[in-house]
Amino acid sequence: MGYREAWERQECAHEGVVAGGEERLLLVEHRPVITFGRRAEAAAKNLVASAERLAEMGVEVVESDRGGDSTFHGHGQLVIYPIVKLNDHGLSVGGYVRRLEEVMISALRELGVESKKDEAIGVWVEGKKICALGVRIKRGVSLHGVALNVSADLRYFDLIVPCGISGKGVTSLKELLKEKAPAMEKVKRVVVEKMKEAFE
Secondary structure, eight states, rough: OOOHHHHHHHHHHHHHHHHTTOEEEEEEEEEEEEOOOOOOHHHHBOOOSSSSHHHHOOEEEEEESSSSSSEEEEETEEEEEOOOOOOGGGGHEEEEEEEEHHHHHHHHTTTOOBBOSSSSSSSTTTEEEEEEEEEEETTTEEEEEEEEESSGGGGGGBBBBBBGGGOOBOOOOOHHHHOOOOOHHHHHHHHHHHHHHHHO
């Protein structure tokens, strides 16, 4: 799905949750897109590819309203958008981000990869980021979320300085586990299970 269409669906789900509806969890693989966080001017400095190169690779560029810096979304990456009420879970914004990191660390462990938090937001394996986070809280309810590299083509990350952090690479389940890497459907099942456990 295109990034903007998914964003519109998030906004609709967000309105429903704000109005008292059930919390939601949206899962998507995006068409190739580079997104910038709220500080788009700063994030744009981390775009290292030319407009011609982006067009050649079929990559859209979108300014988002999430936190965080520059990132890539595309096929083979599971993007997870939890639409949850932070107060109902007793969470501050920082606590919510930490909860998301913990959920992904737990999911990755079940999928066969040991990962950890770092000084930079996200989830890391041996100094490489496998999972990026960028959220927005509006009227007490979350938007945006988590991007987990399952079998994504990591060459797309060469178009940016991922998350504005120089000198650290990115990785994926496929790069780490090779032929033992789980299929996307299994990753979705595990992530949904861990999210439900964390936000019941």
